[in-house]
Amino acid sequence: MKNLQERILSEGANLGNGILKVDSFVNHQVDPMLMDTCGKEFARRFKSLGATKVLTAEISGIAPAVTTALHLGLPVVYARKHKPITMPDQVLLTLAPSHTKGRTVELIVSPEYLAGGERVLIIDDFLASGQTILGLVRLAQTAGSTVVGIGALIEKTFEGGRDALKSLEVPIQALARISSMEDGVIEFED
Amino acid sequence: MKNLQERILSEGANLGNGILKVDSFVNHQVDPMLMDTCGKEFARRFKSLGATKVLTAEISGIAPAVTTALHLGLPVVYARKHKPITMPDQVLLTLAPSHTKGRTVELIVSPEYLAGGERVLIIDDFLASGQTILGLVRLAQTAGSTVVGIGALIEKTFEGGRDALKSLEVPIQALARISSMEDGVIEFED
Numbered sequence: 226m227k228n229l230q231e232r233i234l235s236e237g238a239n240l241g242n243g244i245l246k247v248d249s250f251v252n253h254q255v256d257p258m259l260m261d262t263c264g265k266e267f268a269r270r271f272k273s274l275g276a277t278k279v280l281t282a283e284i285s286g287i288a289p290a291v292t293t294a295l296h297l298g299l300p301v302v303y304a305r306k307h308k309p310i311t312m313p314d315q316v317l318l319t320l321a322p323s324h325t326k327g328r329t330v331e332l333i334v335s336p337e338y339l340a341g342g343e344r345v346l347i348i349d350d351f352l353a354s355g356q357t358i359l360g361l362v363r364l365a366q367t368a369g370s371t372v373v374g375i376g377a378l379i380e381k382t383f384e385g386g387r388d389a390l391k392s393l394e395v396p397i398q399a400l401a402r403i404s405s406m407e408d409g410v411i412e413f414e415d
Numbered sequence: 416m417k418n419l420q421e422r423i424l425s426e427g428a429n430l431g432n433g434i435l436k437v438d439s440f441v442n443h444q445v446d447p448m449l450m451d452t453c454g455k456e457f458a459r460r461f462k463s464l465g466a467t468k469v470l471t472a473e474i475s476g477i478a479p480a481v482t483t484a485l486h487l488g489l490p491v492v493y494a495r496k497h498k499p500i501t502m503p504d505q506v507l508l509t510l511a512p513s514h515t516k517g518r519t520v521e522l523i524v525s526p527e528y529l530a531g532g533e534r535v536l537i538i539d540d541f542l543a544s545g546q547t548i549l550g551l552v553r554l555a556q557t558a559g560s561t562v563v564g565i566g567a568l569i570e571k572t573f574e575g576g577r578d579a580l581k582s583l584e585v586p587i588q589a590l591a592r593i594s595s596m597e598d599g600v601i602e603f604e605d
Contacts, residue, residue: 238501248499248502248525249527249528252499252501253492253493253495253499253501254492255484255490256490257484257485258488260485283474284473284474284477284495287474287478287481288477291447291477291478291481292481295450299447300440300444300445300447301444301447302443302444303445303474305474309442310515311436311442312438325499325501334443335438337438338438338444
């Protein structure tokens with residue numbers, strides 16, 4: 226998506242080690258108009274899948290997941306990283322290694338809101354190694370749901386996430402696909 | 416707002432000790448259509464304030480803040496509770512006691528995205544004791560910005576938050592105002 230690529234080029238900061246800082250429009254400050262445009266585009270690409278629920282991970286997945294779900298007319302569930310007191314004792318929990326955090330994080334969903342028979346569309350901000358998204362896939366499958374599609378705002382194709390998700394045989398869509406961040410230069414796939 | 420009140424009555428769970436569980440449409444599962452309606456209503460109520468930025472706290476404030484900002488055409492900043500690696504070393508940080516967490520949480524904003532001269536509209540999911548919102552107010556004021564309005568989806572009027580914020584002399588709007596949760600019954604102000 227052209228306008229997302231342009232924002233990455235104009236405002237994204239390549240911090241080295243494959244870390245892309247997009248804190249001015251995705252990860253700390255959010256541009257709601259851009260998120261709405263991205264949500265509309267995801268809805269267009271995924272509308273034929275018959276999804277019944279959008280699943281994401283807190284925190285940065287929430288904005289694009291909410292706008293996507295708004296355009297599809299679906300509820301969103303965001304996996305929590307800490308169990309809140311309002312959640313029942315029996316939860317769905319999986320562990321996902323976080324590259325940028327340098328540690329393993331918990332992804333927790335209440336079975337109240339992810340039940341068997343759902344058709345789950347996963348939306349997140351980044352597709353890098355794919356470990357967070359694979360964690361969400363495990364939660365959905367453990368609940369007895371079917372993952373029908375995966376969308377990410379930004380893919381770093383050189384981190385292998387798409388390969389890690391290939392065996393699911395579902396459509397994977399990224400709105401900006403970065404093929405290289407070497408020598409401080411951000412290059413796109415297309 | 417009638418439809419928010421109705422959702423609270425039909426799906427909210429009164430867990431006792433003033434804890435209202437609205438995990439099926441605000442805090443874990445999100446109803447994006449309801450959030451969009453709430454955002455539109457906040458935008459209508461606050462549109463004359465000349466706000467230049469919406470400020471909220473992760474995690475549950477993000478959805479209503481994003482939809483409000485979308486309808487106002489403004490960027491959103493969400494205060495982080497843990498400093499990510501993409502944030503500079505020099506940050507704006509304040510501490511806020513969290514009633515539902517039973518401990519103090521950090522609220523962190525990068526000065527890159529909250530600078531002097533902004534007119535800040537604070538949006539959050541709950542107005543209870545007002546401590547989280549007061550923390551956001553301190554961050555905005557430390558940055559040299561002016562808080563021009565405060566909005567919450569749900570106010571628990573019996574926890575005194577509105578009084579705690581009174582000295583700011585800014586409009587405070589809540590879309591559903593709960594006056595009592597005693598004996599397991601949820602009562603609204605209006």
